[in-house]
Amino acid sequence: MSRVEAALRDLRLADTLAARDTPLARIDARAKVVVTLAFLVAVVSFDRHAVAALLPFALYPAVLAVRGDVPARWLGRKLLIAAPFAVAVGLFNPLLDRAPMLAIGDATLSAGWVSFASILVRFALTVAAALAVVAGTGMHTLCAALGRLGAPRIFTAQLLFLYRYAFVLGGEASRMGTARMLRGGARAPSLAVYGALAGHLLLRAFERAERIHRAMVARGFDGEFRSLRAARWTGADTAFVAGWCGYFAAARAVDIPQGLGRLLTAGIP
Amino acid sequence: MSHPLVEARGLRFAYPDGTPALDGVSFRVHAGESVAVVGANGAGKSTLLLALNGLVTPSAGEARIGEVPVTPATRAQIHRTVGYVFQDADDQLFMATVREDVAFGPLNLGLAAAEVEARVQAALETVGAAHLAGRAPYRLSGGEKRAVAIAGVLAMQPSVLLLDEPSAGLDPASRRRLITLLNSFSHTKLVATHDLDLVLDTCSRVLVMRDGRIEADGTAAAVFSDAALLARCHLEPPLGWRQ
Amino acid sequence: MHMADALLSPAVGATMWATTAVALAASARRVRENGEDRLVPLMGVLGAFVFAAQMINFAIPATGSSGHIGGGLLLSILLGPAAAFVVIASVLSVQALFFADGGLLALGANIFNLGVFPCFLAYPLVYRAIARPGATGARVGVAAVLAAVFGLQLGALGVVMQTVASGISSLPAGPFLWLMLPVHLAIGVVEGLATAALVLFIRRARPDLVERGVASAGKASPIRPLATALALAAAVTGGVLPWFASAQPDGLEWSVERVAGGATVPAPENGVHERLARLQDRVAGMPDYEPPSGARTTGDAPAWPAVNPGKSLAGLVGGFATLLLVTLAALALRHRR
Numbered sequence A: 001m002s003r004v005e006a007a008l009r010d011l012r013l014a015d016t017l018a019a020r021d022t023p024l025a026r027i028d029a030r031a032k033v034v035v036t037l038a039f040l041v042a043v044v045s046f047d048r049h050a051v052a053a054l055l056p057f058a059l060y061p062a063v064l065a066v067r068g069d070v071p072a073r074w075l076g077r078k079l080l081i082a083a084p085f086a087v088a089v090g091l092f093n094p095l096l097d098r099a100p101m102l103a104i105g106d107a108t109l110s111a112g113w114v115s116f117a118s119i120l121v122r123f124a125l126t127v128a129a130a131l132a133v134v135a136g137t138g139m140h141t142l143c144a145a146l147g148r149l150g151a152p153r154i155f156t157a158q159l160l161f162l163y164r165y166a167f168v169l170g171g172e173a174s175r176m177g178t179a180r181m182l183r184g185g186a187r188a189p190s191l192a193v194y195g196a197l198a199g200h201l202l203l204r205a206f207e208r209a210e211r212i213h214r215a216m217v218a219r220g221f222d223g224e225f226r227s228l229r230a231a232r233w234t235g236a237d238t239a240f241v242a243g244w245c246g247y248f249a250a251a252r253a254v255d256i257p258q259g260l261g262r263l264l265t266a267g268i269p
Numbered sequence B: 001m002s003h004p005l006v007e008a009r010g011l012r013f014a015y016p017d018g019t020p021a022l023d024g025v026s027f028r029v030h031a032g033e034s035v036a037v038v039g040a041n042g043a044g045k046s047t048l049l050l051a052l053n054g055l056v057t058p059s060a061g062e063a064r065i066g067e068v069p070v071t072p073a074t075r076a077q078i079h080r081t082v083g084y085v086f087q088d089a090d091d092q093l094f095m096a097t098v099r100e101d102v103a104f105g106p107l108n109l110g111l112a113a114a115e116v117e118a119r120v121q122a123a124l125e126t127v128g129a130a131h132l133a134g135r136a137p138y139r140l141s142g143g144e145k146r147a148v149a150i151a152g153v154l155a156m157q158p159s160v161l162l163l164d165e166p167s168a169g170l171d172p173a174s175r176r177r178l179i180t181l182l183n184s185f186s187h188t189k190l191v192a193t194h195d196l197d198l199v200l201d202t203c204s205r206v207l208v209m210r211d212g213r214i215e216a217d218g219t220a221a222a223v224f225s226d227a228a229l230l231a232r233c234h235l236e237p238p239l240g241w242r243q
Numbered sequence C: 001m002h003m004a005d006a007l008l009s010p011a012v013g014a015t016m017w018a019t020t021a022v023a024l025a026a027s028a029r030r031v032r033e034n035g036e037d038r039l040v041p042l043m044g045v046l047g048a049f050v051f052a053a054q055m056i057n058f059a060i061p062a063t064g065s066s067g068h069i070g071g072g073l074l075l076s077i078l079l080g081p082a083a084a085f086v087v088i089a090s091v092l093s094v095q096a097l098f099f100a101d102g103g104l105l106a107l108g109a110n111i112f113n114l115g116v117f118p119c120f121l122a123y124p125l126v127y128r129a130i131a132r133p134g135a136t137g138a139r140v141g142v143a144a145v146l147a148a149v150f151g152l153q154l155g156a157l158g159v160v161m162q163t164v165a166s167g168i169s170s171l172p173a174g175p176f177l178w179l180m181l182p183v184h185l186a187i188g189v190v191e192g193l194a195t196a197a198l199v200l201f202i203r204r205a206r207p208d209l210v211e212r213g214v215a216s217a218g219k220a221s222p223i224r225p226l227a228t229a230l231a232l233a234a235a236v237t238g239g240v241l242p243w244f245a246s247a248q249p250d251g252l253e254w255s256v257e258r259v260a261g262g263a264t265v266p267a268p269e270n271g272v273h274e275r276l277a278r279l280q281d282r283v284a285g286m287p288d289y290e291p292p293s294g295a296r297t298t299g300d301a302p303a304w305p306a307v308n309p310g311k312s313l314a315g316l317v318g319g320f321a322t323l324l325l326v327t328l329a330a331l332a333l334r335h336r337r
Helices: A002-019 A028-043 A052-067 A073-084 A082-092 A092-096 A111-136 A141-147 A153-184 A191-218 A235-253 A256-264 B045-052 B071-082 B098-108 B113-126 B142-154 B172-183 B198-202 B218-225 B227-232 C009-031 C035-055 C072-079 C080-100 C106-129 C137-166 C173-205 C207-219 C223-245 C251-260 C272-286 C308-333
Strands: A100-103 A107-110 B005-015 B020-032 B036-037 B060-065 B082-085 B160-164 B188-192 B205-211 B213-219
Touching: A002 A111, A002 A141, A002 C080, A002 C223, A028 A111, A028 A141, A028 A235, A028 C009, A052 A111, A052 A256, A052 C207, A073 A111, A073 B142, A073 C080, A082 A092, A092 A111, A100 B227, A107 A111, A111 B213, A111 C035, A111 C080, A141 A153, A141 B227, A153 A191, A153 C035, A153 C080, A191 B071, A191 B082, A191 C035, A191 C173, A256 C137, A256 C308, B020 B045, B020 B098, B020 B188, B020 B205, B020 B213, B036 B045, B036 C080, B045 B160, B045 B188, B071 B082, B071 C173, B082 B142, B098 B113, B098 B142, B113 B142, B142 B172, B160 B198, B172 B198, B188 B198, B198 B218, B205 B218, B213 B227, C009 C080, C009 C106, C009 C137, C035 C072, C035 C080, C072 C080, C072 C106, C072 C137, C072 C173, C072 C207, C080 C106, C106 C137, C137 C173, C173 C207, C173 C251, C272 C308
Parallel strands: B036 B188, B036 B205, B082 B160, B160 B188
Antiparallel strands: A100 A107, B005 B020, B005 B060, B205 B213
């Protein structure tokens, strides 16, 4: 099952990226979560025709990517893969909204195209920021941060289990799929075969979960999930939050590119 | 004669679907002994270890660890004294990183953070996996996973170690490291295994199981010399055994 | 099917997140109350199963194409609604975080659409009504298909409402629904068939595993009124009220200006919740409205920017200059090893 393999490879890559010691990884995960949320809210709060005004926000994912040593090609590829829904829906804007809006020389651009461009920019910004943060933060660190920010313990605990065993079950699924394909041809299996294939995978999942529970009990598990070391909040983390939120506030309140453009085109009649 | 550390008396157990697994098992193991439990698949080896640790409850008979009978009520206490290494290390390494996984046991014991970290470090160093501390389990090799699983158990400082097929799936070098490691432990050990050569190298005493019963209980030499016994129990003498 | 941040407005995103957070907290608490926290490893492993199973395709009978399972209904049958919801939430979170499948702000909406509807509505109201314990295979199949279709149609409706209410896309509700509903009808049938196939297989091999869901769902009957109330609340606040906010294409600014008497858009926050709460208050107070129409002319909306060539040029130049500055800054800050 090449899809499973590809997905697992992606997960592994993100995990490997996050495991390195980069400046981004050293920032407390809570700070990163809070700032990213502020970023997302700020970006989507623009009106639908804002395009240039959104661009200063590109600084955040750009800085995250370089400080987290995230490969640009990886980021670009994931952006492309994630694009279809937003692009497909956004494409209706130019079709439905033909009121003229921008004029450069003799050409006019309809509001629909402007709002479509806005959708594309929003998409790039929000997805890039999310990916850059994830690539710079390990899953267990992220879950611990979510827990401390108020997410229910049961949620974060089983999220960690999910992540941990996605590789194991994904590997089993991949091997079963290959074995089936070698005996059944390259077409997708019929519903009956699928029921047996996925059904066996599911049964094995149940049995594995029982064994895991036994292993946990054997090491003294009593229902309470305890963690090793609480991450400490440092001055760098406060500076991170304050600095970026301040920048988002400024960029949201003031249309920086417009002002910059006016400065640069001041001489043009 | 010192008190037995691990004792089983007439253990009986059948799985919910009726499959009998233990059919009256009795033996005594003394402190410091290194005992192998061998037998064909389905003979009851794994079930015996689970019963000794309170992870399955026998329908008849009793198991004791030291003075403490193994019952659902005493399970927590038993788990503090007995360490169990599972057959599939993936079942045991369920935390996100090696360090967190080895710390799981000590944290459940309620130890302070500094003590936990000290134990984690010591356990990882004992098994030679200190360099893997920050690694995620899925990125470990079979031998590394086994080593980390053992470290996770060692960190609880048990007096008895139960190991289920510890050398299964290991390459020769990892297997040799495992044997060296087991020989360095002073814990009381019960090892359920198919690997009769490992038994030769690490265990002084062998329990042979067949159909849920102890068929023989003696030194390795006595057991491996008995061709009829081995045939009856669907076993062969180890490759390293010379008459 | 997954909502994207690019099409979302803060009001809609926040509402959906608030609703989902409440549902998640309530579900987690119910799991703990039922003494099911020992289910946590099982929940995680089943989540991993759903995650892996979503990548295994099977051939859809009588068509040439293939499909895969979504998982919400199957998890509800195996775990009961509350635990299933927590698991679905985590599967969607992993997809959003690592595969950019749906945005992070939109995650609240996605968990709602793909979690609340199957777990708290489709499963108890449709599936369990038709398929009692011990039902024949055919009955299970029918129940699963109907429940899956029901859940997915609601989910599709949710996506449409959230997109239209956000006002970023020009697509009106009607055509959007025409696109989404039939597609998700087909997906629902596929999901139902796959779920039934799995449930029947498990039931034959380990009947005790299928009963688990029934047992905890029985204890979870107080969740049904809670879930229905939540669903209604979300529909009203998420689907109807933000409608007011996007009455005009720049709905948010327009409504803020109207109420605040010409004040500019308030500077964004340190406290996200505070700002969103203020917005919601203003929005709730809006009087008559008109649904947004894509092909409106410039004259109507007061805040619609008139065509201004000078401004356009400045915007373009400034935009490029900004991009240049951002790139230079990023290069300068590159982490030197």
